[in-house]
Amino acid sequence: MRPASGSPQAPGPTRALARRRLWAVAFAGFSAFLGLYATQPLLPLLERLFHAGKASVSLTLTAATLGVAIAAPLVGSVADHFGRKRVMVASASLLALATLLDATATGLPSLVFWRFLQGLFTPGVFAVTVAYVQEEWAEGGLGGAMATYVAGTVLGGFSGRILSGLVVSRWNWHWAFVVIGCLGGGAALALHLWLPPERHFAARPRGNPLLAGMAGHLRNPRLLATFAAGFGLLFTLVATYTYVTFHLAAEPFRLGPLALGSLFFTYLIGAAITPPCGRFIDRFGHRATLAVAMGLGACGMLLTLLPELGLVVAGLSLCCSGVFVAQACTTSYIGLATEQGRALAVGMYVTCYYLGGSAGAELPGFLWHLGGWPVCVALVMLVQALTIAVTLTGWRARPGFGAKGGASHG
Numbered sequence: 001m002r003p004a005s006g007s008p009q010a011p012g013p014t015r016a017l018a019r020r021r022l023w024a025v026a027f028a029g030f031s032a033f034l035g036l037y038a039t040q041p042l043l044p045l046l047e048r049l050f051h052a053g054k055a056s057v058s059l060t061l062t063a064a065t066l067g068v069a070i071a072a073p074l075v076g077s078v079a080d081h082f083g084r085k086r087v088m089v090a091s092a093s094l095l096a097l098a099t100l101l102d103a104t105a106t107g108l109p110s111l112v113f114w115r116f117l118q119g120l121f122t123p124g125v126f127a128v129t130v131a132y133v134q135e136e137w138a139e140g141g142l143g144g145a146m147a148t149y150v151a152g153t154v155l156g157g158f159s160g161r162i163l164s165g166l167v168v169s170r171w172n173w174h175w176a177f178v179v180i181g182c183l184g185g186g187a188a189l190a191l192h193l194w195l196p197p198e199r200h201f202a203a204r205p206r207g208n209p210l211l212a213g214m215a216g217h218l219r220n221p222r223l224l225a226t227f228a229a230g231f232g233l234l235f236t237l238v239a240t241y242t243y244v245t246f247h248l249a250a251e252p253f254r255l256g257p258l259a260l261g262s263l264f265f266t267y268l269i270g271a272a273i274t275p276p277c278g279r280f281i282d283r284f285g286h287r288a289t290l291a292v293a294m295g296l297g298a299c300g301m302l303l304t305l306l307p308e309l310g311l312v313v314a315g316l317s318l319c320c321s322g323v324f325v326a327q328a329c330t331t332s333y334i335g336l337a338t339e340q341g342r343a344l345a346v347g348m349y350v351t352c353y354y355l356g357g358s359a360g361a362e363l364p365g366f367l368w369h370l371g372g373w374p375v376c377v378a379l380v381m382l383v384q385a386l387t388i389a390v391t392l393t394g395w396r397a398r399p400g401f402g403a404k405g406g407a408s409h410g
Contacts, residue, residue: 022148024195025133029152031092031187032125034160035099035118035180036064040241041165041261042173044249049173050108055365058242063112065238065357067119068126072350075123084132089192091124096184102177119354126153127350134335134346146332147281147325151272154324158267165261222337223345225394229290229330230349231356232387236297237323239360239380244304244316247373253309266317270324281329286336287395290329291388297322298384301377319380326387333395 039046039060046057075087098118105111133145163183164176218224244263248255255263280289300318303311330349338345364376 020194022145024191025129025145025149026152026155027187028088028092028125028129028132028191028195029149030156030159031184031191032095032122032129033153033156034184034187035095035102035177036068036122036160037061037157037238037241038160038164038176038180039115041161041245041257041264042168042176043242043245044260045168045173045257046108052108053365054243054246054368055362056108058361058365059108059112060115061238061242061361062358063116064119064122065234065354065361067116068122069119069351069354069358071120072123072127072354073344073347075127075347084128084135085191085195087124087128088132088195089188091121091128092184092188092191095121095125096181096188099177099184100181103174103181105174123347123350127346130331130334130346130350134332147276147328150324150328150331151270154267154270154320158264161264161267162261165258169256169258220337221394222396223334223348225390226330226333226337227349227352228390228394229326229387230353231359232383232390233323233327233330234353234357235360235383236294236380236387237320237360238357239364239376239383240301240304240316240319242361243364243368243373243376244312246368247304247376248309248312252307263313263316266313266320269317270321273321273325281332286329286333287392290326290391293322293325293329294384294388295322297326298381301381301384305374305377329391 039057043054043057043060046052046060047054050057075091095118098114098121102111102114102118105114129149130146133149160180163179164173167173167176167179241263245260247253248260248263297319300315300322303315303318306312306315331346334345334349364379367375367379
């Protein structure tokens with residue numbers, strides 16, 4: 001029954017508030033990833049401009065992802081004390097400022113430094129938004145909400161890459177960071193105005209120190225499997241999209257920065273596929289959905305070996321869609337695997353996730369001389385197989401685990 005006028009408000013959110021909340025977390029995901037990978041389509045250009053090797057210019061990605069990995073657990077602890085929205089808005093503002101500072105770089109070392117700073121501020125948006133979703137959708141629909149959030153991150157990552165390629169095709173590369181930084185400032189303002197305050201947040205007791213909380217999470221085998229899976233997911237995505245640019249900039253494709261940036265239109269396929277796949281998570285479980293998603297991604301990697309651009313693009317679409325669906329599985333599983341200190345658990349997951357991205361940005365560069373792109377494909381497929389294996393063995397249900405939402409499938 002609808003509550004009488006003047007009676008206390010019903011505990012659940014209204015439909016309009018629920019819709020606003022869903023759009024807001026998708027927008028937060030968009031803003032967090034807008035500039036993080038903006039240098040990917042520029043790597044062949046930076047290689048020529050700075051007269052540096054592939055592993056050296058890839059440091060513009062490694063530095064950013066390493067910054068995320070370092071800051072993520074600390075941000076989770078801060079958010080557990082001070083609340084979700086406050087930390088998200090402050091971090092988005094600092095992230096926009098750091099992106100603008102990228103444009104002041106005068107050489108590769110200074111660009112790498114500002115990219116590292118940019119990475120330090122990213123978890124305050126990314127990791128805290130995941131914790132916000134875990135709490136605000138605790139009553140149901142977590143898989144669908146997380147899938148919508150992941151779709152927002154996909155659109156953000158796509159937009160940053162395509163914008164950088166488009167801007168550099170017309171102007172100096174510095175202007176790419178000016179444009180993205182200004183958009184990030186607008187995103188911070190929008191989060192301040194539109195994101196509903198958290199309803200289910202409870203500050204963590206100050207007597208529970210960070211190291212003790214981390215130690216407790218490291219004793220949880222389900223979380224350990226989730227952390228390992230996160231490492232594998234971003235390794236796959238970063239290694240694939242970083243080194244396919246070198247592959248496609250060379251013979252027989254010879255693509256320029258704008259064309260390489262256009263490769264990230266494949267992200268839109270992942271953005272479209274991920275939200276409906278949230279229903280598969282809720283129905284069939286996390287293990288089954290992740291295994292199928294990563295298996296299809298491995299098939300996509302094989303397609304990228306063919307000397308036909310259309311087939312390479314199709315393979316990239318399969319690979320990134322598999323990663324996005326699998327990411328919805330891992331991030332929604334964190335809330336099922338832990339009951340306390342969720343923001344810290346998310347921060348630890350993000351650390352492992354971005355350590356995987358750092359490894360994916362650098363390791364193939366050192367192996368490139370052994371066989372170029374085919375060696376990278378073999379390495380990525382090995383990581384995909386290990387990711388499937390660790391989740392199939394590590395995501396075991398505890399008694400009563402998954403009574404709702406299909407989690408009993410693990």
